[in-house]
Structure formats: C-alpha cells, structure tokens
Amino acid sequence: MTDLVEPQKVDIVYETEEPVRYEVIDSVAWITMNRPGFNNAQNGQMTYALDDMFNRAVQDDGVRCIVLAGEGKHFSAGHDIGTPGRDLHKDFENRLLIPGHVNKPAAELLYTREAEQYVGMCKRWREAPKPTVAMVQGACIAGGLMLAWVCDLIIASEDAFFQDPVVRMGIPGVEYFAHAFELPPRVAKEFLLLGERMSATRAYSFGMVNKVVPRDVLRAETEAVAAKLAAQPRLGAWLTKQAVNHVEELRGKSSAITAVYHMHHFSHAQNDLTMGSSIAGLDAKAMAAANKKQAGE
Ligand code: ZN
DSSP states (O other): OOSOOOOOOOOOOOSOSOSEEEEEETTEEEEEEOOGGGTTOBOHHHHHHHHHHHHHHHHOTTOOEEEEEESSSOSBOOBOSSSTTOOTTOOOOOSSSOOOOTTOOHHHHHHHHHIIIIIIHHHHHHTOSSOEEEEEOSEEETHHHHHHHTSSEEEEETTOEEEOOGGGGTOSSOSSOOHHHHSOHHHHHHHHHHOOOEEHHHHHHTTSSSEEEOGGGHHHHHHHHHHHHHTSOHHHHHHHHHHHHHHHHHTTHHHHHHHHHHHHHHHHHHHHHHHSOTTTTOOHHHHHHHHHHHTTO
16 A cells, blocks of 8 residues: 555646746846736746746846736736646646655645645745845735735735635635734734735735835836845845844744644645535636625626
C-alpha cells in the first residue's frame, strides 16, 4: 500500500503563454497580471510567472521599486476556481521547501499546494527587498486581496472594491489571513462575516489603502509615487519596510496566518467530506452570481 495517489488528469487550456507582463520604466518594474479575459484569476501558471517577475525585479539592480498591476477592468477576481486554465492538478517546479502536491491524497493535496502557491508565495513576495506598490482598479476579491496586501503601499481607483466572500464556502477567509491586520478587528469580522464589498474610500478610512484617485489618473498617480520610492536609498528603503514588517511580526502576523491556515484547511476538508468539493461546489460563476445578487446588481 502506498500513501500516494495517481494524479488526477484534467485538461488545462491556457489562453496565454504570458499570464504576467514585465517591463521596467525609469527604474520601476511593472509586473502586470495579464488574464483580463478572466479578470486576472490567479492560476498556478500566473503564480509562478509572478514569482519569476518578482525575482527578476529583485535581481536587477536597475530596479528600485516594483508595481503590481492587473490588466483590464479589474485588478483580480481571486484564485482561479473555474477558467479553462485552472491548473489545480498540475505540479510546477516548487520554489519553497515543499513537495509537489498532485500525487497527495485527500486533504493533503490542497494543504500542500496552498502552502506553496498561496501562503508561501505571499510571505515571500512581502519580503521583497525593494518597495512594492499595488495599483488596484475594479474588483480585488479574495485571492486578489492577498496580492494587494503583500505590497507595501496600495493605490486604488475610486471604482475599486475589496471583498472576501469565502465564508459562503464555509471558509474563514482566504489562505493568507491578514484581514485582522489590514482592518480593525470588528471591521474585519464584518468584512468576513457579511462578505460584502468594501469601497476603496472606506478601505482608505482604515488605512488599508494609501491613496484613492480617479480611475483615469490611477496610472499617473502610481507612477508618481513609484518614482518617489525609486529615488530613496536602496538599503534605507529595504530596512524601512523590514522595520514595519518586523513590528507586524511582533504583533503576531505570521503566527496568525499560520494558525488560520489550519482553520482554512479544516474547512476545505469538511467541505470535501460533506459535499465532495473543497470549495462547497461553488465555481467562479456561482460565486460571481451570488456576489452580484448581494451587491443588488
Ligand atoms: Zn484554500
């Protein structure tokens, strides 16, 4: 008897070979999620491309600041739970000290995958030794939150909104549980328990967002902030972001994320046991429809 299983065979159709674009302009690396047809849903292909681009920006001494952006109407609709490019059952070359997931049985499969691709990657990108800025327009939902939250600054357009509706799947928030650090606890409870959209203006009122600007000047405003960050001393900027990250660690951020990661996976497992689906049978369409209904659209 083996404790490994045959990997599940699933057809994966990638709509692009370039799920993330990269360019350097005036010492600023622009890392742009490039699945606009799927609202930049994050699949494994995109995750590893993002990691490649963060690494490229870090290794290039000519880059002094990194901007993370999303092509199209929305920053990110979250993790890919239903496009033809959903690649849950595909192994990639792991970057962390975590094995491949596709031959792992039952709950171990997702636990292994998400430790690498979600929590592990997010913690890694948060520690990039250069200032990072998330430029957020439109939807920033669930998995999208994690991508924005790992950046040092967040600049949002007036049409941006933030939402983590995964309680609908019986899950206490996305894998990288920074909610109660990004928002005051009672607001974090409301955000999670109601799962409603939070406007950029309201997010700004709690300091979750640094700046809210009209959509048509979002790029220009982000460029201006990135240019200022790029002009700061390299080591000084690295130490400064680490100083604040360190204080967050003293407040228990990583420990909280690790603890809640286990609740998250208890929920995935419970869903699987009771419904045969780790995400409660809710695909992207079902979630989008429920979100629209909730928003009164
Ligand atoms: Zn998960």
